[in-house]
Amino acid sequence: MTDSADSPSFRLAYVPGVTPAKWVRVWEQRSPDVPLTLVQVEPAEASDVLREGRADAGLVRLPVDRTVLSAIPLYTETTVVVVPKDHVITAADEITLDDLADEVVLHPLDDVLGWDRPPGEPAFERPATTADAIELVAANIGVLVVPQSLARLHHRRDLTYRPVADAPQSSVALSWPEEATTDLVEDFIGIVRGRTVNSTRGRARPQQESGETAGKTGKGGKAGKDQARKPAAGARTAGKNPRARSGGATRSGGAGGARTAKRGKPRRRS
Known part of the structure; x- marks a missing residue:
């Protein structure tokens, strides 16, 4: 390299x-x-x-x-045809090359579509640039087929464009x-390609982050100490639930459970 x-x-x-x-x-x-x-x-x-x-x-x-x-x-890119806003082509959402058969289609010298043969009727001469061709479209001399990004780059208020379904693409x-x-x-x-900063295909980055992470999560790290100080889930439950300490004495837990329930809740007098 x-x-x-x-x-x-x-x-x-x-x-x-x-x-x-x-x-x-x-x-x-x-x-x-x-x-x-x-x-x-x-x-x-x-x-x-x-x-x-x-x-x-x-x-x-x-x-x-x-x-x-x-x-x-x-x-x-999508290929589009650039036309005046009042052109008949604007009535359709999408056209084909056959729809351009009777149109004068401008073919600038900096064309990027690589036509074998451009559609429609050729203009009297080829414009030098796409920008020049756009000016001719605005003057109603012809239409222009280009990638959509170039139509946007040379946007004019009096022009619009429509996709051409079967045209070459760039x-x-x-x-x-x-x-x-x-x-x-x-x-x-x-x-x-959308790789992240940590991608192995990129240039090496300092490895301090990995070392710091290991220090925080290892046996001697803060996370390990905090975990050691936390009581077990079962111990917390037993400390808050008297029935858990009594060995499971519940209302439906057998004879012992029934007696506990009877003592804890006296029968009402009628």
Whole structure:
């Protein structure tokens, strides 16, 4: 494993649409002495950024070059079509690609869905970016099919979106150079996989807690002394229950019990 002690911080690349905030918060709680620096990159550049060491790991869109990069798939996004709010498509809760057959479907150069052939009618030219395509949708020039996170990222009041049931989907993964699997990378892997602080896969933590626990619960510990001072359950019961001391003399406990009951409760005179 590569030593990461010389790194001033942990550099995490991420592509548009991915929100690393929840993992960053956990990192800051667990490793407050190691600053985490976020590096936003375009999807097409993400692999080069990792290979060239400009980031320690990245939240990227699959696929990646698995000959040099390791990757842990995290989730797969819903694909949606972005349309003006008054578009006929908004009448449905969900559509299929066939519903786009007569639509001009914009295909930006930074598309992340990897179409073999985009649905619908092609636009006169391809927009340079997804942001440019969103502007064209707002101008009623066409519609745009993207992962839901990108539709949210480029939200406009005059636009909305609907899920496309049979469209290709985009998966997000944590990726890093396989030959640079540092301790800090292992720590971040643990965070995205939901490992606890005490996980054996993480870096070693001081074992004082285990020693303190043993001291409190051992024979000579406080817990052991308290337990020794506590009377047995049966002794407490016998001390509070006179019948227990008398050997079980109850109303239904035989002749002795009947006499005790008779003496204790005189018969009323009529």
